[in-house]
Amino acid sequence: MRILFLNGPNLNLLGQREPEVYGHTTLADIETKVRQRAKQLGADIDFRQSNLEGELVGWIQQAKGQFEAIVLNAAAYTHTSVALRDAIAAVGVPTIEIHLSNVHAREEFRHKSLIAPVCVGQIAGFGWRSYILGLEASVNVNDRS
Numbered sequence: 001m002r003i004l005f006l007n008g009p010n011l012n013l014l015g016q017r018e019p020e021v022y023g024h025t026t027l028a029d030i031e032t033k034v035r036q037r038a039k040q041l042g043a044d045i046d047f048r049q050s051n052l053e054g055e056l057v058g059w060i061q062q063a064k065g066q067f068e069a070i071v072l073n074a075a076a077y078t079h080t081s082v083a084l085r086d087a088i089a090a091v092g093v094p095t096i097e098i099h100l101s102n103v104h105a106r107e108e109f110r111h112k113s114l115i116a117p118v119c120v121g122q123i124a125g126f127g128w129r130s131y132i133l134g135l136e137a138s139v140n141v142n143d144r145s
């Protein structure tokens with residue numbers, strides 16, 4: 001199973017960025033942890049980050065036929081991007097929305113996710129472990145038992 005991890009704006013700053021909210025783990029550390037768990041699960045992963053909305057849209061479009069699932073931390077674009085939402089809906093690759101922080105316990109503007117209605121589900125609030133939970137959800141994404 002091939003899983004595409006996509007990370008949106010400012011997630012390249014994890015480790016130094018508001019550590020009281022996002023923790024001290026860097027994005028590279030998270031990628032290492034995800035790769036370790038993926039190996040145990042027999043999944044192949046690709047792990048990318050961009051600060052550019054259009055680049056994320058392009059990667060979602062290219063995922064069709066290449067990946068069985070997408071695990072997406074769209075960061076601030078979660079709350080603003082019709083383009084990301086439309087790309088997920090257009091491409092139809094099952095997508096799992098993740099967040100390090102519990103967005104529902106934060107500022108009101110973070111309560112609304114424009115991508116949630118076109119995602120399989122949402123995982124939020126478990127720090128870097130949200131990525132591991134996202135991975136575990138993605139490998140079972142077609143199991144409705």
Ligand code: DQA
Nearest residue numbers: 074075076099100101103110
């Ligand atoms: C985030 C939550 C978003 O509201 C925020 O803009 C981020 C990170 C998270 O992982 O908790 O950049 O997606």
